[in-house]
Amino acid sequence: MTDRVDRPLVWSLAILRFSTGAFFLVWALEKIFAPEIARRVFETFYFSSPSDTMLLLTGLLQLLFVLAFMAGLFRFWTYGALLAMHAVSVVSSFPRLLDPFTPPNHLFWAGVPVLGLLVALFLLRNRDSLFTLSGVKVGGQAVQRGLAIIAIGGAATLAVPQPRAADAGQSVTVHSYAAQPKLVDTTNTHWIEAPSGVIFVDR
Structure with a gap:
């Protein structure tokens, strides 16, 4: 390809990378500064x-x-990890994608083109x-294996449910119900089944 063709391509990819990165930064910082x-x-x-500790680590x-x-950096692993994370997010919202005309379900469709964008970037x-630290090389199979484990673990952390009870040895079960589930401003009702009784929390 000529430089005339490559220049728009590399600029476009850089714009997509930074804008997508900003998109994910919001979700990462939310876990740290707004865990609720x-x-x-x-x-x-x-x-x-x-x-809160698990959310902070995640x-x-x-x-x-x-x-x-x-x-x-480490494009195969980092591009692949973000693609895997977002794929899990889109799959988890699949029922809402099938019902786009019930508010606010149409907003979840914004995740679909982002998923396509991540596939294209990968x-x-x-x-x-353009504007990358491409001079940094990954050396040795041990480093590559380590990055692979971290990448898979990073994606799995977002997908695997965490225990609800503070002590897994106790017979405690937490249930949640959300009326018209939304990302924010939803009405949540929780009830906790414990050996001594049931506790209801209405939020």
Whole structure:
């Protein structure tokens, strides 16, 4: 390809990488600075209620991948990790995608083109060279294996539900019900089954 063709391509890929990175930064920072909002998302879409510590660790791990992604580092692993994370997010909202005319379900369709964008970035990752730290090389099979484990673990952390009870040894079960589930401003009702009785929490 000529420079005339490559220049628009690399600029386009850089714009897509930075704008997508900013999109993911919001979600990563939310887990760190607004864990209550992030917890509502997990309760609604992942049927779990992670602790503040788990949300903080998840947010920091996600933040690490997002920053490396925006810097163009370890492209196979970072581009692939964000693609996997977002694929899990889109799959979890699939019932709402099938019912787009019930508010606010049409907003979830914004995640579909982002998923396509991440697929395109992953396929064109070797052409994405503008404003990247491409001089950093990954050396040795041990480092590559380590990055693979971190990438898979980062995606799995967002997908695997976390235990609801503070002590797994106790017979405690937490249930949640959301009226017209939304990301924010939803009406949540929780009830906790414990050996001594049932506790209701209406929010």
